[in-house]
Amino acid sequence: MNELIELNEEAFEKVLRDNVTLLGRACSGKYIHNAEIGRRFALNANNEGCSLEVSEAGKGEKVVDSCEYISCELSFFERNRLTMEANFRERCLKKVPEDKFDKYITIMSGVWVKGASATRSREVKSLYDSVVEFLKTREDNPCEYIRKPYRTTGEPLFTVGELTHLLITNSELINLYFSNFAEHCREQGYDISTSEFWLHRGVHLKDPFENGSQYVENRFLTSYTISVSIMEKFAQIIPDKKVALISGQLYDLKDQVFAFAPFIPGMPITQMEVVLMPSTKVITMDLVHEDGKLYDYELSVPRR
Numbered sequence: 001m002n003e004l005i006e007l008n009e010e011a012f013e014k015v016l017r018d019n020v021t022l023l024g025r026a027c028s029g030k031y032i033h034n035a036e037i038g039r040r041f042a043l044n045a046n047n048e049g050c051s052l053e054v055s056e057a058g059k060g061e062k063v064v065d066s067c068e069y070i071s072c073e074l075s076f077f078e079r080n081r082l083t084m085e086a087n088f089r090e091r092c093l094k095k096v097p098e099d100k101f102d103k104y105i106t107i108m109s110g111v112w113v114k115g116a117s118a119t120r121s122r123e124v125k126s127l128y129d130s131v132v133e134f135l136k137t138r139e140d141n142p143c144e145y146i147r148k149p150y151r152t153t154g155e156p157l158f159t160v161g162e163l164t165h166l167l168i169t170n171s172e173l174i175n176l177y178f179s180n181f182a183e184h185c186r187e188q189g190y191d192i193s194t195s196e197f198w199l200h201r202g203v204h205l206k207d208p209f210e211n212g213s214q215y216v217e218n219r220f221l222t223s224y225t226i227s228v229s230i231m232e233k234f235a236q237i238i239p240d241k242k243v244a245l246i247s248g249q250l251y252d253l254k255d256q257v258f259a260f261a262p263f264i265p266g267m268p269i270t271q272m273e274v275v276l277m278p279s280t281k282v283i284t285m286d287l288v289h290e291d292g293k294l295y296d297y298e299l300s301v302p303r304r
Contacts, residue, residue, distance in 0.1 A: 025052050028288040030247040030298050033196040036068040036228055054243075054294065055229040057236035063270040065229035073185050074227070077262040077269055080177070088173055088263040095165040100157055104166075107157075108259050109266035112221075112275070119219060122153065129156035131220040131258070131277050134163045138280050145278035147218045167277075170257040177262075178250065197250040199224040199274055202235030205242045208295045211287040215246070215299055217278045221258055226250070227272045246285070248299030253279070 023041075031037040040053050055065050064074060077084075092101050107123045118124050129152050135142035137160055143150060158166065175194070182194045201224045209215075225231055235243040259275040261267045281302050289296035 025289040025296065028296065028298065029249075030198050030200075030288070030296070031228075033192050034198075034228060035071040035073075035190050035192075036065075039067065039071050054236075055232040057233045061270070062230060062233045064227045064272060068227060068229045071190075072227075073181075073188055073190055074272060076181050076184050077272070080180075081262050081269065084173070084177060084262050085265050088169065091169045091173070092166060096158070096162045100162065103157060105264055105266070108264045108275070112259075113268060122155075124221075125153050126155050126157040127258070128220040129153055130158040130163050132156070133158075134160050135278070135280070140280070142220075145216065145280065146220060147216050150220065167255065167257070170260060170263070171254045173263065174250070174254045174257055174260065195249070195251050197226065198247045199226060199250050199253055199276070200228060200231035201225070201246045202231040202233065203244045203246065204235055204238045205244050205295070208242055208244065208290065209285050209287070209297060212284055215283045215285045215297075217276075220278060222276050222278075224253075224274045224276055225272050226274065230271045243294045244297060245294070246297045246299065248283075248301060252299070252301035252303065 025031065026037055026041040037052070044052055069075065089101070096104075103123075104127070107127060111118050111121055111123045112127075128150065132142045132150075132152055133156050135145060178197055179194050182192055182197075185192050201222065231245055231247070232243075235245060253276060256276045256279055257274060258277050259267075259273075261269045261271070261273045267273070279301070283302075284300045285297045286300055287295060288298050
């Protein structure tokens, strides 16, 4: 249900006076331009809530909450998916052999989507190995960019040149389609610009990250999402763990995009998944909210 909620003057003044935590979290950089967070803020404030609601993990498949799907206009990607897929394929095939491209599509749509078990498969390891070879060109040890140990198979799917072209294609099309998405949102009364989209990742922790510490990915490919509700659900998979919600601006991370679900035929877009490679930049984490159980972080990425 996507009910219209108006925050009256009396309720708003009460929030400013009594609910600093609610206001502070809703107005953090990662949330302030998000229509779904705006909806929750108004709902919680009118109900005299002291905290911003979080989507429950529930059982079964994790999908974007219907309220968020509607309020954030995410149907745009479903309606334009065939065009995106065709454009992505056409551009990739200019420098990526068709058999390799088709294998990449098969792995992302049929193996990667199986979750944690897929990370041990030979198919996904061929993608990891491609990233390893790419990172070797930085003259560093690629394993310095991840937390968990990894042993290569020596069978990368892509050459460095092919992966470079794939990354450039993803970055260019992210620019194009998120610019179109922002224009569509504004036409629907949702005022947002391309610099205000964020990628999110939900994780569960034994101990919270230290504020200002360096952020390092676990593996050579990591799932993010443009959906707040998906981030929240995945962070709560294991009970009794601290919930960490990690977000970075799409503008800062787009050059690391290895795959975006709406570009991949057969890859479900119910989680609005974006798969990233590790960054070679030193990224730090800023703690923008915490209540003892939930920790909200924003990634600080150096801009050249």
